[in-house]
Amino acid sequence: MKLNLSTENLARAVSPSPKTRSGSGSAMRHEPASAPVPDQGSTMKAIVQERYGAPQRVLKLEEIDRPSVGDDDVLIRVRATSVNTPDWITVAGVPYILRLKFGLRKPPTPVRGTDIAGVVEAVGKNVTDLQPGDEVFGSSWADTLATPGTFAEFTVAPASKLIKKPVRLTFEEAAASVMSGLTALIAIRDVGKVGPGTRVLINGASGGVGTLAVQIAKALGAEVTGVCSTRNLELVRSLGADHVIDYTEEDFTRGEQRYDVILDNVMNHPSSATAQVLTPNGMLIPNSIGNTGGFFAGLPRAARAAMMGRGSTDVQFVTCVVNRENLDALATLLESGDVNVVIDKVYPLSEAGNAVAHMLGHHAIGKVVITV
Numbered sequence: 001m002k003l004n005l006s007t008e009n010l011a012r013a014v015s016p017s018p019k020t021r022s023g024s025g026s027a028m029r030h031e032p033a034s035a036p037v038p039d040q041g042s043t044m045k046a047i048v049q050e051r052y053g054a055p056q057r058v059l060k061l062e063e064i065d066r067p068s069v070g071d072d073d074v075l076i077r078v079r080a081t082s083v084n085t086p087d088w089i090t091v092a093g094v095p096y097i098l099r100l101k102f103g104l105r106k107p108p109t110p111v112r113g114t115d116i117a118g119v120v121e122a123v124g125k126n127v128t129d130l131q132p133g134d135e136v137f138g139s140s141w142a143d144t145l146a147t148p149g150t151f152a153e154f155t156v157a158p159a160s161k162l163i164k165k166p167v168r169l170t171f172e173e174a175a176a177s178v179m180s181g182l183t184a185l186i187a188i189r190d191v192g193k194v195g196p197g198t199r200v201l202i203n204g205a206s207g208g209v210g211t212l213a214v215q216i217a218k219a220l221g222a223e224v225t226g227v228c229s230t231r232n233l234e235l236v237r238s239l240g241a242d243h244v245i246d247y248t249e250e251d252f253t254r255g256e257q258r259y260d261v262i263l264d265n266v267m268n269h270p271s272s273a274t275a276q277v278l279t280p281n282g283m284l285i286p287n288s289i290g291n292t293g294g295f296f297a298g299l300p301r302a303a304r305a306a307m308m309g310r311g312s313t314d315v316q317f318v319t320c321v322v323n324r325e326n327l328d329a330l331a332t333l334l335e336s337g338d339v340n341v342v343i344d345k346v347y348p349l350s351e352a353g354n355a356v357a358h359m360l361g362h363h364a365i366g367k368v369v370i371t372v
């Protein structure tokens with residue numbers, strides 16, 4: 001039995017606690033910056049969430065105070081960000097049980113988003129290796145720490161979660177790569193320990209995590225099978241998948257093939273069924289909070305997968321860890337050209353509601369990006 005994440009932790013992993021860095025819980029409250037910020041006004045345009053609900057209804061473009069910069073932080077002029085599961089979960093307020101943690105009527109902070117690509121505007125006094133004008137990418141994501149949000153003209157992130165943007169990447173590609181790419185990298189490289197010849201199945205191969213996971217597994221020498229719908233078969237093949245399964249035609253859990261590692265980004269089958277197509281020492285990596293709403297959404301299924309991991313099946317969860325080492329590894333893969341970011345659609349900041357709604361449809365092809 002190998003198990004490293006409780007259901008509660010899984011919920012936290014897919015939907016980090018959205019508190020402000022100052023813990024004020026208010027977008028309008030202005031904390032004095034501990035580092036000098038260029039005098040270009042103290043406010044910014046940002047997408048503000050007033051309550052839970054349909055993205056187009058509850059996300060509004062407003063003028064709010066810029067976030068303050070701590071000693072270890074970097075103030076970034078955001079050029080692009082992307083939409084991830086924690087964003088749509090927090091906007092929609094599903095599964096409802098998460099409202100008990102984040103707030104019954106609305107989340108405690110108003111600005112969503114964690115992926116960042118942009119230009120350094122100012123740095124805290126302890127930051128010595130980044131300076132104004134540097135093009136960077138990274139994240140403000142943390143499972144328990146405060147996040148000021150990136151659906152805005154400016155954001156703040158710890159310098160430890162940023163690196164210089166590879167020149168080869170556009171701001172859109174860099175922003176789109178962060179949470180999905182790190183999740184895919186950690187799942188395939190660290191959790192699955194995928195190497196040459198490993199037989200890997202990726203369910204949800206055409207989504208944000210899936211498109212990157214297929215390519216990372218191939219870059220590590222694996223034999224990859226991607227599961228997606230008919231319209232995405234060619235895309236997944238073009239990303240390097242050796243085999244593709246059209247889930248509208250075939251149920252992979254009933255197939256003859258066996259896999260050493262299954263990364264399940266959809267969890268539309270019971271984990272006990274998915275585990276039936278593992279090799280005897282194979283590993284199941286459940287990686288979805290589920291596409292359904294309701295009180296618990298996919299959490300019971302994740303809990304059952306966790307319970308299964310207490311038996312003879314190797315079940316391992318994945319947590320997105322943002323640090324410079326992981327960002328460097330991701331940047332190296334992206335710079336090499338072995339891994340490319342698939343972008344479905346780019347929205348301007350003012351249409352962030354449409355961008356989040358796009359993700360909520362659960363059929364994005366690769367990533368949904370917001371440019372600022």
Ligand SMILES: NC(=O)c1ccc[n+]([C@@H]2O[C@H](COP(=O)([O-])OP(=O)(O)OC[C@H]3O[C@@H](n4cnc5c(N)ncnc54)[C@H](OP(=O)(O)O)[C@@H]3O)[C@@H](O)[C@H]2O)c1
Nearest residue numbers: 085204205206207208209228229265288289318319320363
């Ligand atoms: N552990 C972590 O730290 C972490 C971080 C980020 C995300 N995640 C998890 O990773 C999962 C994937 O995220 P993502 O950003 O890749 O999501 P996404 O972009 O929305 O991916 C959706 C994928 O699901 C497939 N899909 C949708 N409905 C399906 C169905 N009924 N049957 C089979 N496949 C279906 C889609 O394929 P078609 O369009 O072809 O139908 C697409 O490939 C999420 O559930 C999220 O919770 C975890």
